[in-house]
Amino acid sequence: MSADAAIQVKGLEKSYKNLTVLRGVDFDVARGSIFALLGSNGAGKTTIVRILSTLLKADAGTASVNGFDVAAQAANVRESISLTGQFAAVDEVLSGRENLVLVARLRHLKDAGKVADGLLDRFSLTDAAGRKVAEYSGGMRRRLDIAMSLIGNPPLIFLDEPTTGLDPQARIEVWQAIRELAHNGTTVLLTTQYLDEAEQLADRIAILHEGRIIVNGTLAELKQLLPPAEIEYVEKQPSLEDVFLAIVGDDGKDTTPAMTTTRTRKDQP
Structure with missing residues (x-):
């Protein structure tokens, strides 16, 4: 080791x-x-x-x-x-900020509010800092949970x-x-x-x-534990995840692109 x-x-x-x-x-x-x-x-x-x-x-x-x-x-x-x-x-x-301040105080940290604000900024939760966590999405709750950790x-x-x-x-x-x-x-x-x-x-x-x-x-x-890949050309259809992310985007905003079928080189079986 x-x-x-x-x-x-x-x-x-x-x-x-x-x-x-x-x-x-x-x-x-x-x-x-x-x-x-x-x-x-x-x-x-x-x-x-x-x-x-x-x-x-x-x-x-x-x-x-x-x-x-x-x-x-x-x-x-x-x-x-x-x-x-x-x-x-x-x-x-x-609220999200109150959760962070509470834990910081339980850990006897000085300036709990400053600690909370820093973590809110780090995890992109500043805009939602004053909202009750009950109103957070699943992803926001998990990010807050990690921030508290x-x-x-x-x-x-x-x-x-x-x-x-x-x-x-x-x-x-x-x-x-x-x-x-x-x-x-x-x-x-x-x-x-x-x-x-x-x-x-x-x-x-x-x-x-x-x-x-x-x-x-x-x-x-x-x-490398698998046999070497064979190179072949295939018609690649978008996966459901590709469709989902293309439509909603990473930030959840509707982008609604034109869906097309592309030809790509496949390097793995």
Whole structure:
């Protein structure tokens, strides 16, 4: 394992009575990178996140986060991380700014209002700062949830299936927020069951299957596991996602383009 890794996991095991969830999981995460843990429902992704965030004890194996052992130095680990679950943990009665100010005060930060305003600007929520969160879209709520997770500037953030239940436009908003995290030096451990999400965001991707990491590498390295692509010319029809984004645009404004069929070169089977 790399000496400068933000997260190191070795031989992690976990069972619930007769159900074995983790069977010796090994991986490490480089500082300032986005690491995607990919797997189907029930693969054990959330169990790993709960162990790394000190919410659950492993049966065997070791894990360290930001240089601290998750079992022996749990308090230090908690000071180093933030965790965002599958559903936004925001107060819908409060405004977006009030949510941020509340968390900043709970963390005993000076000038909570300034901290909140900075995060609102960073996540493009300034115009909606005074609105109740109940009026926010799904993507706005998730961006606010991530912003709340960054109060106190934790060096690592765990995002457990952050786009579950979001519409295509909201997913793109969250993807942009996650890219911004890594750009600013935050280490991100992302769990997802969406292949395109891992492909779009991750520096490295690990596939968790039946309690084990069966492959771990960059997207380019994973693609090399398949036979070489054959070059052929095909008639490419737009996908439904292409149609959706072409019509509504990334910002939700109606662009209504003329839909055309294009001929393109296909380099992958």
